[in-house]
Each structure stands twice: as structure tokens, then as C-alpha cells.
Amino acid sequence: MLVEKKRNSFIKCALLFLSFSGSLFLLSGCWDRVEINDLAIITAAAIDKKDVNQVELSLQIFIPKAMGGGQGGEGGSGGENVTFVISQAGVNIADALSKLQADFPRKIFWGQCKVFLFGEELAREGVYESLDFLLRHPEPRERGYVFVSKGKAKNILAMKTNLEPYSGEAVREIATLGSGLAVTLQDFDELLTGASQGAALPYMKVASKKGDKESSYDYTSFIGAAVFKKDRMVGDLSRKETRGLLWLKNEVKEYTVTVRPPGEKGELSFTLGTVQVKVDPQIKNKEWKMKLDVKVTGMVIQNGTNLDVNDPNSLKIVQQAFQKSVKQRIEGVIGTAQHKLKADIADFAEEFHRKYPKQWKRVEKRWEEVFPNVKVQVQVNAEVRRQGYINQPEKAREGVDNE
Amino acid sequence: MKEVKISSLQLSMMMYPTILATAILTVPSVTAKFAAHDLWMSPILASFMGGVAVFIAVQLHKLYPEQTIIEYSENIIGRIPGKIIGFFVLIFYLEMTGEIARSYSEFIVSSFLFKTPIMVIIALMLLVCAFAVYGGLETMARAAQLFFPAFFVPLIILIILLSPDFKFENVFPVLEEGIVPPAKGAVVLSGWFAEFFLIAFFLPFLSDRKKAMKQGIINVVAVMITLTLVNLTVLFVLGVSTASKTYPLMNAGRYISWANFFENLDAVIMAVWILGAFVKLTVFYFAVVLGTAQWLNLSDYRPIVWPVGILIAEFSFWGIPNMMVFARDEDQSFPFYSILIQVLFPLLLLMIAMIRRRKGENRAVNE
Structure with a gap:
């Protein structure tokens, strides 16, 4: 009896073993093996x-x-x-x-x-x-x-x-x-x-x-x-306009702005710190207007002018030049998009859609005609925050501009 | 059979993936079709239906604590009508189980295992589910408990990993077309929430029956929050293009790029989906098998686990020629079918039962 029991369990084991090893063929997932x-x-x-x-x-x-x-x-x-x-x-x-x-x-x-x-x-x-x-x-x-x-x-x-x-x-x-x-x-x-x-x-x-x-x-x-x-x-x-577009989309990262302040002979270059772009669509008296509020901070990386940024008056001039340059870039690309290409690449449509869904419904089908007539107002607030490792332009230290 | 006990928390852990497994993949797209960027409101509106389903199931359970819908429908409206109602309910769950098995394997076949015959995937999954169902309710509950973190945690991680790509402005304008489009989306979604009525098959096995209502509502809220989060995530990442995708969460998951090397996380979504589909299938499978056994007055449901499994495999092909038909069915007929069987039928039963009970009480008082 004991022998029979043993044999039974042996057969059971063998059957289990066979069925398990048999399933291996199914489990490998051969069809999609790559x-x-x-x-x-x-x-x-x-x-x-x-x-x-x-x-x-x-x-x-x-x-x-x-x-x-x-x-x-x-x-x-x-x-x-x-x-x-x-x-x-x-x-x-x-x-x-x-x-x-x-x-x-x-x-x-x-x-x-x-x-x-x-x-x-x-x-x-x-x-x-x-x-x-x-x-x-x-x-x-x-x-x-x-x-x-x-x-x-x-x-x-x-x-x-x-x-x-x-x-x-x-x-x-x-x-x-x-x-x-x-x-x-x-x-x-x-x-x-x-x-x-x-x-x-x-x-x-x-x-x-x-x-x-x-x-x-x-x-x-x-x-x-x-x-x-x-x-x-x-x-x-163009490349310059594309940079302007990046400003609009708030995607500017690595960027150098070079400006020539009015009345100066050399150029001043900045790298950008933080950039914030606020887009504020407005509809007043059926006039569609886009207000862009740009806040940017920069660091002087090259100063070829005679301006010493430590001097508040010079700083003002420099910042204004910085501001103007950024503004021109942004306005440049908007002009091209609105009048030359008539294509809304800065996604103004979505901005209006989000803020004025009802008015948007009415122009949705003819946005192409409306877009070129949207007034764009760009406001730039540029600040120079740092001036790098030297504090006066090389020229100023020679005392050229002291007369 | 009835000495098996599970806790209400275990039941919740079974029901959570049961609702979400299919919902997280296709619901964002279906609701986006109706509600566009207001798709995140649909789950909130639809969760009402979940609450109703739980309420009806629990009330019926209070009247007939030891029975499931198949049994008490006979008690409430008589033997033959009860059997007819039971038949419809069983056919519904049988068909649903087949559809779940199909949609699970369609997803696997269309995204990962392109050449594997779909029958193999369906059969293997049903085999595993059959083992679980054969093992009994306790086995299923423990498996669900074990898988719950594996289902829940990756979902949260997914959302966190996607956060750098969020464009929050995509939610605006809120309610552009009023409440109607999200409500339409909610109608479709109600079909999923109505599945909460499945707890009617499990309530007799609860060890802590008093907590059933509370746990059920917590569960509905949890599902609602998860679905809202998933819908928002998809909206933040895919924006207006959500409606055009078949599996939006899959597209979003593939979009993850963390520090340029932690990429291509499709497999995580697949894993979540498989676990969820397993739990979902076992729950439906169990309901079908248990219900059929009770309908046929069998003493044990185990002998019919395997035959029903084959029937489920058949149902996954019957009536679904291709995925386009299935997708249309999902947003045009499924919600109404689901609500009819899982909410309206039981509601009718509940009302008749209440009236009868009251009459009975009156008679008792009069005598």
C-alpha cells in the first residue's frame, strides 16, 4: 500500500512537471520576440x-x-x-x-x-x-x-x-x-x-x-x-525675428543682447537672467488689443563704451538702451507675423479665446482677417542686475573720458 | 460558501481598480470629445451616479442581508419575473466581462505585442483570472490588496513626472459653452460609475457590514478624484489634441522626459493597466459566476468557473468586429445600457421592496 502511494505521488509529480514544462512554450511569447x-x-x-x-x-x-x-x-x-x-x-x-x-x-x-x-x-x-x-x-x-x-x-x-x-x-x-x-x-x-x-x-x-x-x-x-x-x-x-518670437513665447534661455547706447562709440552686451513675459489680451470698444509686459534682468558681459554702470545716470542710459533693443526685437517679429505672413505664430488666438470666449466665438471663423488688426502694445522693463568681475570699463580706467 | 469574509476596505481596494482600469485609458478621450477643455468636470458630475448605485446596493442589502441581486429579485417580484431580471443582469455582466477582456487585449496588441494573436492574450489573462476566481473571494480580495499599491503609486508617479510639461493655461476658458458639454461627457462616464453596483454581489460577504455605505461613498469620491486628476493631467499635457487620441494617458506617459534620460515609460502604463485589468476582470468574472450559480440554484459556483471562462472569451469577439465599432458603442450605447441594468433595474426593485415591506408592516400592525 505504501508502495502504491509512493508510485501515485510519483506519477502526480511527473504529470505536474510535464504540464509546467509544457507551458513554458506558451509563456515565452514567441510572436513578438525581437x-x-x-x-x-x-x-x-x-x-x-x-x-x-x-x-x-x-x-x-x-x-x-x-x-x-x-x-x-x-x-x-x-x-x-x-x-x-x-x-x-x-x-x-x-x-x-x-x-x-x-x-x-x-x-x-x-x-x-x-x-x-x-x-x-x-x-x-x-x-x-x-x-x-x-x-x-x-x-x-x-x-x-x-x-x-x-x-x-x-x-x-x-x-x-x-x-x-x-x-x-x-x-x-x-x-x-x-x-x-x-x-x-x-x-x-x-x-x-x-x-x-x-x-x-x-x-x-x-x-x-x-x-x-x-x-x-x-x-x-x-x-x-x-x-x-x-x-x-x-x-x-530670420534668425533675429525667431529670437523675437522666443521672447513672445517666453522660451528665451541662452541669449545675448548687444546694444549701442545713444551717443556712444562702443557696444554693450548683456546675458539674460530671469525673463518674464505677461500676455494680457484686452477688448475695449470692439478694439482688440494685446498687451505684452516683459520683465527682464541682465548681466553685463562686455562693455565697450565709456559708460560706468556704477554711476546711476549711466545705468539709466544703459538700461534704456537695453529696454529699447528688446522692445524692437519683439515688435519686429510681431510686425512680420501680422502684416507680412498673416500667421498667428505667437498663439494670440488662444489667449483671446481664454479670456474672452464669447467675443472669440464671433471671430473664430475669420481670425485670419482679425489677427493683422490686433493692436500690440509692448512694454519692456529691463534691469541690469550685475556687472561681472570688473566694475569699470577698461576705457574709463584709462581716464579717456575725464575731460 | 458564505463563511468567506472580506473587509469593506478590501472591497474598496477591489472596486477602485475595477472602475479605473478601463476608465483611465479611454475616458479622457471620450469626455474630451464632448467637453473639450472642460473634460475634468465630467467625473465630478458623473460621480453622482456612483453614489446612487452604492446607495441602492446598500439599501437592498439592508433588506436582504444574505442575498445578492439574483436571489432577492425573485423574493421581491416573484420567481419567474425575478429570473427574467436576473437573466438580463447576468447577460449584461457576461457581455461586459467579454468587452473588458477584449479592450484589454486590444490595447496590448496595438501598443506592445503587435504580432501575438489576440486570442492568446485574452486566453492567458482569463486563465489567470479563472484561477483567482476559483480560489474564491478571499483570494481575489487579497490579490487586489496586494496589487493596490502597484496600481496606485505608479499612477501618482506618472502625474508627478509629467508635471514639468504641464501647461496650466489649457483649462481656460472654463465652461465656455456652459454646463451642457461637460454634462454630456458625464453621461458617458456615468456608465463607468454605475459599475459600483457590483458591490451588490460582495456585500453579503462583508465582515463589517455597517461600514459598507461609508466605505462605498469614500470609494466613489476616491475614483472621482483620481479620474479628475487623470483628466487634468492629460489636458495639461495634450491640450486640445486630447480628443483625437485613442489612449490619451498613454500618449502623455510616453511624453515623460526627466533629465533627458528617464524616458519612454510606456511600460509603466502597461503594467498599471494589466494589474487594473486583472482586478477588474476577476471582479466581473466572479459576479457572473456567482450570479449564474445562484440563478441555477447550484450549491457551489466552482464547477462553472471554467465553462463561463470559455463563454467570456467568446463574448469578447461576439458583437465586436473591430475597435471602431467598440469605440462608438462605448460612448453611444454603453452608458445607457449600463445605467439601465445597474441603476434603473435595482432602483425599481428597491422601490417595490420598500412598498411591499411597508404594506407587510401595516398588515402586521393591523392584525
Whole structure:
């Protein structure tokens, strides 16, 4: 009897063991198993127009071997490539992608793609179609940054870089460093679906430094902003105007303002401390008015004038010049947006919508006509807070201005 | 069977994920469709329905402390009509369980496991749930208790991590179109809050029955606050584009970027969702199984756990050809169906029971 019991428990154990080990085959989740060495990781993507009704999709693909093998201290243009570019035309992105995939040994993976570039030609025709793919497909991240390139976007991908491992990274760094505009895919979607129907994307191009064979090189240059109305690019802003736009959007970070105070021979430069922009839309007697209240503090980093900022009177002159310069920059970009481009890139529409929902309802459909007539009043309050490690300009210490 | 006891706190920990698991993913989008930037008000308005459902369940429970809706509906309106009501209730819960299983696996298939057959995901989840239900109410309650922090904490962390991307001005203008759009959103959301009536299946097992009403209301408020927070988070991050997303919280979660390296937290949302879906499915599954056993006058519900599981898997495909139909059903017919079965039917029962009770008392006094 005891033996029988033992045998029974043995059979029980064996059955359990078999059923458990059998379930292992089910638990591994084989269908979606993807090894990292079966993936082609996209670092940046470019979408260009090609011929009639065709788009060209270019992908910058990461080569893991090159990164792991040690790029060496040399780097520079002679270094091994970390990425390469593949491209393919198709009727839309999905089509081009499937054609690319057919000829490609690894599964194309969007999850790490942080840069999306639109070629200017495509941008001028409209980007909704491409945007739909990027937002609908589960892999591309909404955190990726969107750019427009002057000329073909593909060229930026193919470019060699000096400091960053690949051009996609270089472009992204330029956007996030704060000197330029940084617009994510999500922001772009929001701006286009929002009240203003206008957006400004960073505008890049490949510039080249001419020299002899050894010293000439290409680099990505931030040349301003591409302005969108609905999904179409309608114009662009210069670099200076883009900086002005950053003031409006309260996104100024790394920034140097250089001014020449009236009656002085040299220039004075400030870096910015805190920047506060208050936007206050007002509607009085059917007159739409936008009041901008800018508060900024600065620190002197170079003083080529004879003005000693320690002197209250000089300080006043300096601050006024500072104030005026900031004001001009902001007014400059507003003028361009209102009269030249007629595109609401600073999102005034949303501001009015938030404060005056009822009045907004009435102009919602014809905002395009109303926007250029909105009066803008810019008030800048600039203060110089610090003057750096020396307290008098070099010139003043020589005693030149003492006569 | 009835010696199994759970505390009212455990019941709350089961019900909280039960309501939220499906709600946090799709509700922001559904309410945004109606209420745009006033979507955060909808949960507050809709929570009223939760309160009503809890009140009805508790009142009925007070009249028939040892019975569930399947049993007392026979006592209240007679055997045959009671059976008919019970049948409708059971079919509703069976269908809902199938839909929950489907929407859970659709989410997994469309975001993570693209190539895995959907049947495998449904079957594996139902298998796990079946184990839990077979293990009994105490097993389920303890599992829910164990998972509760794992469901709740990541949700809070998610909101904190997203805070740098908040654009608070997105809530303005408040009530642009008046109270009607958020109220419309609230009607849809009421369908979820009506699910609180599920406690009617669990109240007979409570060890501290006196706390049931209080705990139930606290629970409704907790769900309301969480949903409002989730809706606000999504609004702050995604703004006007919320309505166009299928799973807005997923989009928001993917948007997290903390110090440029703490990114791509989709997996956290998936984990929360799986835990929540598990608890939700077990609660519905248990209600179906227990109700069916009582409807058929079985002494134990365990023998029908497996067959009902297969039926649930079938129901997850019947009537849902694709996700577009499902999404339309979710905001056009589900709320009314849900309120009809889980609030109006019980309310009717409660009223008849009250009148009968009063008549009975009168008769007793007269005699």
C-alpha cells in the first residue's frame, strides 16, 4: 500500500512537471520576440517631396558596431561613420517605409527617433498626411522634435558632424540648448489643431565653411523659423525675428543682447537672467488689443563704451538702451507675423479665446482677417542686475573720458 | 460558501481598480470629445451616479442581508419575473466581462505585442483570472490588496513626472459653452460609475457590514478624484489634441522626459493597466459566476468557473468586429445600457421592496 502511494505521488509529480514544462512554450511569447541585433534603430527621419504625388523617406540608421568599436579620440570628419542613410520614394510614408523594409535585413524601429525633418518643398505643400502617419503609428514618439530644412531634408541626414556622433543628434542639441526654437511633434499637433492654426518650426540648412581641402566642412545651421498656416509653410522668419518670437513665447534661455547706447562709440552686451513675459489680451470698444509686459534682468558681459554702470545716470542710459533693443526685437517679429505672413505664430488666438470666449466665438471663423488688426502694445522693463568681475570699463580706467 | 469574509476596505481596494482600469485609458478621450477643455468636470458630475448605485446596493442589502441581486429579485417580484431580471443582469455582466477582456487585449496588441494573436492574450489573462476566481473571494480580495499599491503609486508617479510639461493655461476658458458639454461627457462616464453596483454581489460577504455605505461613498469620491486628476493631467499635457487620441494617458506617459534620460515609460502604463485589468476582470468574472450559480440554484459556483471562462472569451469577439465599432458603442450605447441594468433595474426593485415591506408592516400592525 505504501508502495502504491509512493508510485501515485510519483506519477502526480511527473504529470505536474510535464504540464509546467509544457507551458513554458506558451509563456515565452514567441510572436513578438525581437532581438536587439535584429533591429535597425532610426536616429532621425527626413521626409521630402519627390516628383508629383511622391514623397521620399530618408532614414538615418544607427550602426551599433561603429559605436561599440570605439570611435577613437580622433573623431572629426575622418572618423568612422556611426550612422548611414537609406532613402526610398513612395506615394506616402507608409508606402516608402514598406518598400524600404523589403530591401532591408533588419526590422526598422522608430522608438528612438528623436528628430523629424520636413523638406521645404513638402512643407509648402502641406504636412497633414505625413503628420498623420507619425501620430498614428505606435512607434514614433511624440517627444521627437520637428524641423523644416531649407532645400532637401535628406542632405542634413547625410551630413558628417564634428562633435556629435551623427547629424540627427547635432540638430536635436541645437533645438534643446535653448538658443533656438524647440517644437516637439506633440506641440506641433497641438498648435495646428488649436485656435491659432499657426506654428513656427525651426528652420535648418546645411551650411559649409569654405577653406582649403582640409579645413572646409559642412555643418547644420539654424537659420530661423519656418512659419506654418494650417499645415502649410507660408514663409520664414530670420534668425533675429525667431529670437523675437522666443521672447513672445517666453522660451528665451541662452541669449545675448548687444546694444549701442545713444551717443556712444562702443557696444554693450548683456546675458539674460530671469525673463518674464505677461500676455494680457484686452477688448475695449470692439478694439482688440494685446498687451505684452516683459520683465527682464541682465548681466553685463562686455562693455565697450565709456559708460560706468556704477554711476546711476549711466545705468539709466544703459538700461534704456537695453529696454529699447528688446522692445524692437519683439515688435519686429510681431510686425512680420501680422502684416507680412498673416500667421498667428505667437498663439494670440488662444489667449483671446481664454479670456474672452464669447467675443472669440464671433471671430473664430475669420481670425485670419482679425489677427493683422490686433493692436500690440509692448512694454519692456529691463534691469541690469550685475556687472561681472570688473566694475569699470577698461576705457574709463584709462581716464579717456575725464575731460 | 458564505463563511468567506472580506473587509469593506478590501472591497474598496477591489472596486477602485475595477472602475479605473478601463476608465483611465479611454475616458479622457471620450469626455474630451464632448467637453473639450472642460473634460475634468465630467467625473465630478458623473460621480453622482456612483453614489446612487452604492446607495441602492446598500439599501437592498439592508433588506436582504444574505442575498445578492439574483436571489432577492425573485423574493421581491416573484420567481419567474425575478429570473427574467436576473437573466438580463447576468447577460449584461457576461457581455461586459467579454468587452473588458477584449479592450484589454486590444490595447496590448496595438501598443506592445503587435504580432501575438489576440486570442492568446485574452486566453492567458482569463486563465489567470479563472484561477483567482476559483480560489474564491478571499483570494481575489487579497490579490487586489496586494496589487493596490502597484496600481496606485505608479499612477501618482506618472502625474508627478509629467508635471514639468504641464501647461496650466489649457483649462481656460472654463465652461465656455456652459454646463451642457461637460454634462454630456458625464453621461458617458456615468456608465463607468454605475459599475459600483457590483458591490451588490460582495456585500453579503462583508465582515463589517455597517461600514459598507461609508466605505462605498469614500470609494466613489476616491475614483472621482483620481479620474479628475487623470483628466487634468492629460489636458495639461495634450491640450486640445486630447480628443483625437485613442489612449490619451498613454500618449502623455510616453511624453515623460526627466533629465533627458528617464524616458519612454510606456511600460509603466502597461503594467498599471494589466494589474487594473486583472482586478477588474476577476471582479466581473466572479459576479457572473456567482450570479449564474445562484440563478441555477447550484450549491457551489466552482464547477462553472471554467465553462463561463470559455463563454467570456467568446463574448469578447461576439458583437465586436473591430475597435471602431467598440469605440462608438462605448460612448453611444454603453452608458445607457449600463445605467439601465445597474441603476434603473435595482432602483425599481428597491422601490417595490420598500412598498411591499411597508404594506407587510401595516398588515402586521393591523392584525
